[in-house]
Amino acid sequence: MDFSIFLQYGPALLKGFGITVLCWLAGTVFGMTLGLVVALIQRYGPRWLGWIIQAYIEIIRGTPFLVQLFVLYYGGPLVGLRLDALPAGILGLTVYGSPYFAEIFRSGFRAVPHGQIEAARAIGMAELAIVRRILLPLGLVSSLPALVNFSIILTKETVILSIITVPELMYQVGRMSAETFRYLETNLVLALFFWLLVEAISRVGRRLEARITKHLVEERT
Amino acid sequence: MFSIPVFLDSFYPLFLAARYTLLISVLGIALGLVIGTLICAARLSPYGPLRRFAAVWVSFLRGVPLLVQLLVFFYTLPVIGIDVPAIVAAVVTVGICASAYISEIWRGAIAALPRGQTEAAIAIGMGPRDVWTRVILPQAFTMSLPALINELILLVKASSLVSVVGIMEVTRASQAQAATTFRPLEVYIAAACIYLLINLCLAALGRYLEHRTAV
Numbered sequence: 001m002d003f004s005i006f007l008q009y010g011p012a013l014l015k016g017f018g019i020t021v022l023c024w025l026a027g028t029v030f031g032m033t034l035g036l037v038v039a040l041i042q043r044y045g046p047r048w049l050g051w052i053i054q055a056y057i058e059i060i061r062g063t064p065f066l067v068q069l070f071v072l073y074y075g076g077p078l079v080g081l082r083l084d085a086l087p088a089g090i091l092g093l094t095v096y097g098s099p100y101f102a103e104i105f106r107s108g109f110r111a112v113p114h115g116q117i118e119a120a121r122a123i124g125m126a127e128l129a130i131v132r133r134i135l136l137p138l139g140l141v142s143s144l145p146a147l148v149n150f151s152i153i154l155t156k157e158t159v160i161l162s163i164i165t166v167p168e169l170m171y172q173v174g175r176m177s178a179e180t181f182r183y184l185e186t187n188l189v190l191a192l193f194f195w196l197l198v199e200a201i202s203r204v205g206r207r208l209e210a211r212i213t214k215h216l217v218e219e220r221t
Numbered sequence: 222m223f224s225i226p227v228f229l230d231s232f233y234p235l236f237l238a239a240r241y242t243l244l245i246s247v248l249g250i251a252l253g254l255v256i257g258t259l260i261c262a263a264r265l266s267p268y269g270p271l272r273r274f275a276a277v278w279v280s281f282l283r284g285v286p287l288l289v290q291l292l293v294f295f296y297t298l299p300v301i302g303i304d305v306p307a308i309v310a311a312v313v314t315v316g317i318c319a320s321a322y323i324s325e326i327w328r329g330a331i332a333a334l335p336r337g338q339t340e341a342a343i344a345i346g347m348g349p350r351d352v353w354t355r356v357i358l359p360q361a362f363t364m365s366l367p368a369l370i371n372e373l374i375l376l377v378k379a380s381s382l383v384s385v386v387g388i389m390e391v392t393r394a395s396q397a398q399a400a401t402t403f404r405p406l407e408v409y410i411a412a413a414c415i416y417l418l419i420n421l422c423l424a425a426l427g428r429y430l431e432h433r434t435a436v
Binding site for chain 1: 283300380384
């Protein structure tokens with residue numbers, strides 16, 4: 001085994017890692033936003049729109065991310081949706097993540113005690129103010145653990161983007177292995193790297209969670 | 222534009238390929254159940270090193286993307302002198318990956334079992350083996366059935382990644398089909414429909430089991 005090639009390919013790997021982080025951040029932020037909008041529409045929108053959204057959730061959750069990417073990236077141009085690999089990858093992650101985020105928000109909103117909303121209504125708050133000042137703050141806190149968890153899952157999904165040639169970390173590692181014929185070392189190191197990354201993010205996530213939900217824990221005891 | 226005949230024509234070859242998708246997922250979950258049970262047993266064992274090994278196993282397999290695991294496995298096997306067909310390697314990788322999740326499902330189910338059950342079994346004079354095989358495991362299994370079906374759904378979707386190592390399951394077959402017909406949109410949507418069909422059936426099965434085992 002020879003690991004000196006990693007120095008030689010350092011800049012490419014670093015660039016790839018940057019794109020991985022970019023895809024993950026953009027996918028998480030956009031996916032979460034879309035998911036929140038979807039969850040709010042499901043709660044307050046008309047019933048027929050709720051059905052359409054339910055179908056959308058089932059379709060996205062019932063099909064593999066890779067196939068969704070193929071439809072978007074290779075099928076898209078046939079209906080005039082011509083995207084480069086990177087934007088297609090970010091759009092793909094956003095669409096893929098949104099129904100999972102929407103379900104998380106939905107159950108977060110359901111966890112808000114009904115009495116809180118009734119009390120807000122009783123003191124004459126407008127519906128919009130109830131959403132902004134009661135439903136969102138309380139619902140977001142209770143959905144936080146699941147949000148952190150799913151964001152961590154999304155870091156692992158970014159490697160699939162390499163199959164549609166998004167130049168992220170896995171793509172760069174693939175190129176490096178093809179040029180040096182060292183498939184074993186490169187993939188092993190990539191595996192170790194992801195392990196450390198996911199472990200690190202989960203620790204940070206747990207700490208963040210503990211901090212934000214501290215008042216809940218103290219209340220219970 | 223979207224062509225309905227092309228869309229319908231692409232179903233037949235994809236249905237044939239779906240056999241491999243199902244084969245990989247079902248064998249994968251079977252293997253995952255076996256290894257997952259062992260890992261869970263190690264995790265709950267009184268021996269420290271065994272517990273730590275199981276913890277590392279679970280954390281590694283859940284932290285590394287399946288695609289990377291597949292490639293590591295594929296390139297490691299020849300190096301250590303094992304020469305197996307790609308499909309065997311794929312099933313083994315998927316099964317090992319599933320074992321980490323399944324052992325956590327088991328652990329959750331066992332932890333959720335009321336302590337009174339174990340205490341009652343001990344009180345009527347059951348030995349440790351009887352407590353496990355006649356009280357804890359049967360109940361934990363029934364309780365975790367919906368979660369296991371859910372894991373199977375995840376595996377059906379994960380099996381699409383096996384296409385990168387050249388196994389003709391639905392995703393790989395749809396790539397080949399798209400390359401010959403030049404109609405990727407119709408073909409990939411057809412592939413998505415097949416996955417959706419499989420998963421909706423599994424989800425219905427899961428709901429049925431959940432309903433039946435609800436106490």
